Amino acid sequence: MNIAISEKSASKPKTIAEAYVRPLNSLELLSHREISQLLETNAEIFQQFRQCALAVLNTGSEIDDAAEMLAQYENFDIRVIPQSRGLKIKVFNAPASAFVDGKMIRGIQDHLFSVLRDIVYTHHKLNDSAKFDLSCSHGITDAVFRILRNANMVKPNLGPNLAVCWGGHSISRKEYDYSKAVGYQLGLRGINIATGCGLGAMKGPMKGATIGHAKQQNRKGRYMGISEPGIIASESPNPIVNELVILPDIEKRLEAFVRLAHGIIVFPGGAGTAEEILYLVGILLNSKNRGTPFPLIFAAPETSKDYFVSMDRFIRNTLGEEASKTYEIIIGQPDRVAKRVKKGLERVHSFRREQQEAYYYNWRLHIPIDQQEPFEPSHENMRNLKLSRELESSDLASQLRKAFSGIVAGNVKAYGIEQIQKNGPYQLQGDASLIAEMDKLLQEFIQQRRMKLGVETYKPCYEFITDA
16 A cells, blocks of 8 residues: 555644555556646645545544534645556645554545545546536536446446435434444345445444345445535534545436435435435426336434425425325335335336346436536525425425525535625525415424534524415
């Protein structure tokens, strides 16, 4: 690995003064021109790379605020060093927890170069080189596929066996243990796991699956982390992730989830989990996706069933009874959850075989461009969301998803927090009945302390205005 280390004098938190590290599984072979392009990337993207690299080096941290993490490691820095035989990275004042006996932990080392690959190299391909057509729906879907392929996430010789697990990073111990129990049952059945790569409900299923896979002597278990810059800069990956990809924005990240997934399990969470649910339910409500099997299960321990009682009520009261047919709710019974997922994957397998569709990427699923284009949660864009019952249910789900996306940004993403501090809370305007349902749901989230990790008294980053 060729790491040279000198340790900094004792301080809190403990850091390593300098370390050199080379790639293991990505970016091993780059031309001189490609390396120069990495070095020429603009300052904004390099700062994003620095934040995400620090988050990876701080794997296992429970901090969910990028500014707080940067403040703790204010002297952290990173450099890409070109060499004739490739490249290496030099880190300064990195978290000491990323090293063991003077060597960077192998998984963290791999993830560090995944960050470089996805933040810097992919940025060049997407923007500077104009390699992708992002002006149409098919072009965006193709871009997502090519980013995933570049990260070796799409594997053509595997049958449908990937369960995506969504849920909160700030959850109770009982919720975490339940997600781990479900993951264990999935692992026993040979099912691989993909999550948002953070803590809580993103870590639990992976941890459980490792044990299930081990008992079945399955040494090829996949624990895939799918993130985006604003999230990974705030929420470090969990230590179990063995494949990491960072999509350019939240919309491409969500598309990556649903096109890779053969089924999705949702555990209790907060506003971010509600955003993911609304995104997928909106897609499944689209008439072009009727008849396409897509297992979607909401799962919670008995003590947390209120989360999905609230979500189910909200979906029925805003999107209609038809929307409730897109998912199944299972309380407790981790083995039943896994059995239902397994049965759903068998349906997906049969359907794709009959339709001669790829197992590794769901090209068939129709995602409207409105749900693919990046939504910037500025104060103006948040206020201009059309929260109206006049919309088709799938379109209304898209608008509601964007509203929750903005709330997530205002809670945990650096630029969102800065906007709230500067301009006050986001304003959400719409039909009085819709606004009332949103307010009721979010108040329940606040009461359940599901809005922001480590906050005793949550101050909303939003306020509601009803149409006359």
